[in-house]
Amino acid sequence: MDIPKLVRLDDPILHRRSKPVDVSVIRQSWFQTELEMLISAMRHYRGVGLAAPQVGINRQIFVCGVNKNPRYPEAEDIPLQVYINPEIKDPSGEETILQEGCLSVPTLRADVPRSLKLTLFALDRDGQAVRVRAEGFLARIFQHECDHLAGHLFLERVRDLSTVTRSRIS
Numbered sequence: 076m077d078i079p080k081l082v083r084l085d086d087p088i089l090h091r092r093s094k095p096v097d098v099s100v101i102r103q104s105w106f107q108t109e110l111e112m113l114i115s116a117m118r119h120y121r122g123v124g125l126a127a128p129q130v131g132i133n134r135q136i137f138v139c140g141v142n143k144n145p146r147y148p149e150a151e152d153i154p155l156q157v158y159i160n161p162e163i164k165d166p167s168g169e170e171t172i173l174q175e176g177c178l179s180v181p182t183l184r185a186d187v188p189r190s191l192k193l194t195l196f197a198l199d200r201d202g203q204a205v206r207v208r209a210e211g212f213l214a215r216i217f218q219h220e221c222d223h224l225a226g227h228l229f230l231e232r233v234r235d236l237s238t239v240t241r242s243r244i245s
């Protein structure tokens with residue numbers, strides 16, 4: 076499978092809301108192949124998550140999964156997950172701050188405040204509705220990837236610009 080190129084920070088696709096996926100296409104083979112391609116790309120670029128617009132696909136899809144990632148050595152392992160048309164509900168007012176990065180902005184990292192807990196509503200790769208209660212690092216990934224699908228980058232969430240640093244791992 077060809078690994079797609081990551082789109083760059085200045086690509087307009089990263090700055091607009093992605094289109095919802097029509098439920099009727101989810102079980103079609105071209106769409107399942109697209110999901111596999113997103114998973115392969117996330118692994119190839121060693122991300123903990125990847126949203127479809129990051130590889131130039133204007134659709135509401137993200138994948139995530141963590142297995143001893145050098146960018147986030149403290150993070151717990153998270154099994155592979157695929158979400159379509161995701162929506163975050165009930166984000167907690169309680170926040171957590173962690174240094175975040177992004178495959179679309181490989182040279183920069185910064186402290187980003189995120190809600191500690193939330194509920195994600197989405198469709199899974201079979202088109203079944205799922206509801207996932209998440210906390211901590213997984214909740215952070217969900218917020219980062221849903222931001223991509225809404226056309227926002229983590230840099231827009233940085234409150235303390237003095238925390239912006241050059242990344243050592245790109």
Ligand code: ZN
Pocket residue numbers: 176177178179219223
């Ligand atoms: Zn990102």
